[in-house]
Amino acid sequence: MAKKRQTIILNQIDVLRAGAKGVSIGKLADGKTVLIKDAIPGDVVDVQVTKKRKSYIEGKAIAYHKKSADRVEPACEHFGTCGGCKWQDMHYDAQLRYKQEEVLNNLIRIGGFANLSAELLPILGSEQAYWYRNKLEFTFSNARWLTLEEINSTDEFNDRNALGFHIPGQWSKVLDIHRCHLQRDPSNAIRIEAKRFAIENKLDFFDLYKQEGFLRTLMIRTSQNGQVMVLVQFFREEKENREAFLQNLHDKFPEITSLLYAINPKQNDSVYDLDIHVFAGEDHIVEQMEDLHFKIGPKSFYQTNPQQAYELYKLTRDFAGLTGKELVYDLYTGTGTIAQFVSKKARKVVGVESVAEAIYAAKAAAELNKITNCEFFCGDMKDVLNEDFIQQHGIPDVLITDPPRDGMHKKVVENILLMNPKKIVYVSCNSATQARDLELMKEQYKIIKVQPVDMFPQTHHVENIVLLERI
Numbered sequence: 001m002a003k004k005r006q007t008i009i010l011n012q013i014d015v016l017r018a019g020a021k022g023v024s025i026g027k028l029a030d031g032k033t034v035l036i037k038d039a040i041p042g043d044v045v046d047v048q049v050t051k052k053r054k055s056y057i058e059g060k061a062i063a064y065h066k067k068s069a070d071r072v073e074p075a076c077e078h079f080g081t082c083g084g085c086k087w088q089d090m091h092y093d094a095q096l097r098y099k100q101e102e103v104l105n106n107l108i109r110i111g112g113f114a115n116l117s118a119e120l121l122p123i124l125g126s127e128q129a130y131w132y133r134n135k136l137e138f139t140f141s142n143a144r145w146l147t148l149e150e151i152n153s154t155d156e157f158n159d160r161n162a163l164g165f166h167i168p169g170q171w172s173k174v175l176d177i178h179r180c181h182l183q184r185d186p187s188n189a190i191r192i193e194a195k196r197f198a199i200e201n202k203l204d205f206f207d208l209y210k211q212e213g214f215l216r217t218l219m220i221r222t223s224q225n226g227q228v229m230v231l232v233q234f235f236r237e238e239k240e241n242r243e244a245f246l247q248n249l250h251d252k253f254p255e256i257t258s259l260l261y262a263i264n265p266k267q268n269d270s271v272y273d274l275d276i277h278v279f280a281g282e283d284h285i286v287e288q289m290e291d292l293h294f295k296i297g298p299k300s301f302y303q304t305n306p307q308q309a310y311e312l313y314k315l316t317r318d319f320a321g322l323t324g325k326e327l328v329y330d331l332y333t334g335t336g337t338i339a340q341f342v343s344k345k346a347r348k349v350v351g352v353e354s355v356a357e358a359i360y361a362a363k364a365a366a367e368l369n370k371i372t373n374c375e376f377f378c379g380d381m382k383d384v385l386n387e388d389f390i391q392q393h394g395i396p397d398v399l400i401t402d403p404p405r406d407g408m409h410k411k412v413v414e415n416i417l418l419m420n421p422k423k424i425v426y427v428s429c430n431s432a433t434q435a436r437d438l439e440l441m442k443e444q445y446k447i448i449k450v451q452p453v454d455m456f457p458q459t460h461h462v463e464n465i466v467l468l469e470r471i
Contacts, residue, residue: 008049010034010057012065015043018098020432022086022460028057036061038080040090041098042068070094075130076181081147083168084182085458096123096454099462103431103452111435113447123452123462124311132305132457133182134222134287138163138191139269140198140215141174142205161205163195163218172208186253187220190230194218197248203241214238215245217269221296224306227285229258231276231298237263246279257281260298272299272357289313292340292369300361301334305455312427312453312463313341316400319425319449319467322346326397329421331385331412336362336376338400338427343374350393351376352384382411385419396421407433413440420444424468429455431464438466446471 013026013034018041026034026047033056039045044066047059074080074088087095100123107113126132144162164177176195179188198205198215206213216233230249234242242261250259259280262271276283276298284295287302289310296302303309316338320328322345330339333351335358343349351374353359359378366374375393377384399421401408407430408416416424417440424445428434431452438447445468453463 008052009062010047010049010059012044013047015039015041015045015068017041018102018460020102020460023058032057034059039064040068040070040087040094042066042070077179078175078177081145081167082165082175082177084165087460088458092125092129092457095457096125099123099454099460100452102460102462103450103464106431106435107438107447107450109435110432111439112442113435113438116447116450119447120450121452123454124308124315126305126308126454126457128307129457130181131184132307134224134302134306135219135304136180136183136187137217137219137269138177139166139174139208139217140205140213141172142207142213143173143209145170145173145175159199161195161199163191163198163205174208183220183222186228186255187222190220190228190249190253190256191218193252194232194245194249197245201241201244203245206235211235211267214241216264219271219298221285221298223285223287223296225286225288226255227257228253228255229260229285229296229298230256231260231262231271233262233264233269233271233274235263235265243279250280258283258285289337289341292337292365294335294337294365295361295368297361299357301358302337303455308453308455309337312455312465313338315451315453315465316425316427317342317345319451319465320345320398320400320423322398327394329393329396329399329419331381331399331401331408332403333362333376334358334402336365336374338402339374339376340366340369340371342400343371346373346398349374350396352381353378354380382409382415385412385415390419395419398423398425400425400427402427403433405430405433408437410440413437417441417444420470422470426466426468428464428466429461431462434464434466438468441468444471445469 015024019025023035024039035058037060039061045061046063048062049059051058070091079088141162144160162174162176164175167173204214206216216235219231221229262274284297287294328346328349330351333353339349339351362376449467451465455463
């Protein structure tokens with residue numbers, strides 16, 4: 001017979017500070033760290049232990065003896081279940097404060113940089129704390145996630161259809177979303193109408209466990225000039241039902257400028273290997289930044305908070321301090337947005353990226369914007385940045401790097417050090433891996449400025465820009 005696990009409760013734990021990945025941190029009397037979910041700094045809570053490790057304990061708050069002064073009422077009815085905006089119950093000023101502290105702590109603890117207070121600029125908050133995303137993807141499911149109240153209720157729930165977000169850690173379960181506060185109208189209205197029409201017309205919602213059904217996903221993208229893209233994934237072709245479903249969206253929402261669909265019988269929802277078909281309108285929407293225009297297709301990468309991305313790019317350009325004479329390398333260039341954004345103040349920009357589709361989009365955007373001093377190259381960064389490449393294109397005066405969350409490969413750091421540019425602007429969505437990379441460069445470079453930028457309010461994520469100059 002399996003032994004029943006004992007429930008361990010830690011009583012009246014002071015929540016001291018915010019930790020990584022949205023958890024908060026407390027301490028036991030013996031100094032052991034407690035990582036606490038569902039609590040914010042300033043709370044005093046009882047914690048139910050979920051994991052015990054040699055050096056720390058994980059748990060979740062189950063009772064609140066004192067609530068933090070930084071607590072606010074969450075705006076969204078789905079808070080606590082959805083899992084997408086874990087800091088909604090924390091005042092936005094406090095969110096910014098803890099993000100600033102995280103950047104500084106990572107640079108000191110991981111990077112080994114002491115006395116950085118003079119170089120650390122105040123975090124740039126987002127003007128919009130809600131309604132800031134330009135892209136959301138919702139999943140159709142015939143197995144709607146039931147709340148605890150519904151499970152304990154004596155009522156029967158015949159309607160298990162949902163159109164919403166996956167439950168964290170429960171991929172086959174989907175939370176039905178009534179109103180999401182991340183994307184501006186008509187996003188909520190489109191999702192609600194799509195679900196209404198599907199139920200009224202008895203269209204099959206997808207069964208994620210059995211991998212069968214008709215309606216699969218709904219992606220909505222918006223641009224700052226009011227254009228709207230909708231992409232619907234169907235698991236199988238049912239021409240009459242597909243056309244009726246799409247025509248209803250087309251009739252009800254004339255603001256949709258790009259109505260697309262794909263037939264996806266695969267085991268995953270990725271669009272990158274699918275054929276995308278135009279039902280109505282264009283195959284793209286257009287985003288504008290200063291005098292630059294970017295065509296955004298269903299497979300395009302573009303910053304999901306465009307207003308704050310503009311501020312991030314302006315700061316990056318300012319940190320670079322270009323005069324028009326410099327050769328600039330833009331590593332992990334993606335679709336070339338930063339490269340094109342700084343190109344007006346540079347002699348030449350060389351962008352490097354490993355994703356072929358992104359490089360194709362970067363070249364197309366440069367042509368659209370009539371930019372002639374940008375060149376883009378595709379390949380694995382650690383292989384492309386070799387001696388031949390540097391001899392062919394020259395040693396950069398300024399190097400901009402914006403790697404993924406994992407940071408830069410050690411070989412890439414070594415190649416940068418061999419190039420030894422005068423100035424490096426390191427943009428990062430993960431200040432921990434950024435600090436790790438900077439530690440490898442500290443013998444050749446000194447930190448001049450550090451600028452945290454909040455791209456994702458109501459979450460623990462923070463972007464950071466560091467300006468380095470050659471010693």
